Amino acid sequence: MALSFRFGTVGSPTGTPKKPGGSVGSIQFSRSIGLDAMELGWVQSVRVSVETCELIRQTARENNVAISVHAPYFINLNANEEEWPKSRQRLMDAAHYGNLAGATDIIFHPGSYFEKPAADVLLVAIPRLQGCVNELRAAGNPVIIRPETMGKSAMLGSLEDTIEMAKSIQGVLPCIDFAHLHARPGDGSMNSYDEWLTRLESYTKSLGDSVLNQMHIHLSGIEYGIKGEKNHLPVAESDLNVADLFRALYHFKAGGRILCESPIMEQDAIYMKNIWQEISGEDI
Secondary structure (H helix, E strand, O other), X not given: OOOOEEEEEEOOOXXXXXXXXXXXXXXXXXXXXXXXXXXXXXXXXXXOOHHHHHHHHHHHHHHOOEEEEEOOOOOOOOOOOOOHHHHHHHHHHHHHHHHXXXXXXXXXXXXXXXXXXXXXXXXXXXXXXXXXXXXXXXXXXXXXXXXXXXXXXXXXXXXXXXXXXXXXXXXXXXXXXXXXXXXXXXXXXXXXXXXXXXXXXXXHHHHOHHHHHHEEEEEOEEEEEOOXXXXXXXXXHOOOOHHHHHHHHHHOOOOEEEEEOOOOHHHHHHHHHHHHHHHHOOOO
């Protein structure tokens, strides 16, 4: 019996051997330590050959490791007219080469409000994102585009923002970073079973029950201040209540992928996997 969630890392596990190294070695290493998902960390730029993409795809298939891509950080759906084409190209490159590498989901940071109201920013962001998806579908590219929930209140990427994008555009779904949702208010809230139940109920009411079994989750410990996220931490060094979050996910019979991006990512991914198995009673 497979678990409801696959577990893995955002980027290559820190213990990946130098040979064969790279994404191929990372996939093989992930599988060897009991992880079955990985997010390719193309966060600075997309520099990968078609041949390498095919090798990644083959290795992931052989090892039963689900692949996604974290697109470059330098994407902003609210960029000015001069900067937007560059942002757009970064997202499109990640989607094109990600698809060739066997990725099913492309994760990206949606940008900044630039001190404008969220509703006004979404009027700019949604048509731009729709144009990207239209072009991908016209090219036969089926990847799901996932704007990530962000940890700072000044950033485009509240849960409501990402839900609105998903409601408006077929082929777009949120990447929910629950550590970011905990950090974003800046007051230590969003950290209890009841609070997570409320957010998950809003999520499924807005997007339908089917989204619950295809969740794409980022998770880590997190340090935050009044303006939100400061940096990621090992889970044990953070006040994030992973057990309560997992109880809420289990209540909704959720499934999909949970990718860890703490400083000890593979250790924490395995730790999270163990907590999930304890709470769900699921076994491999």
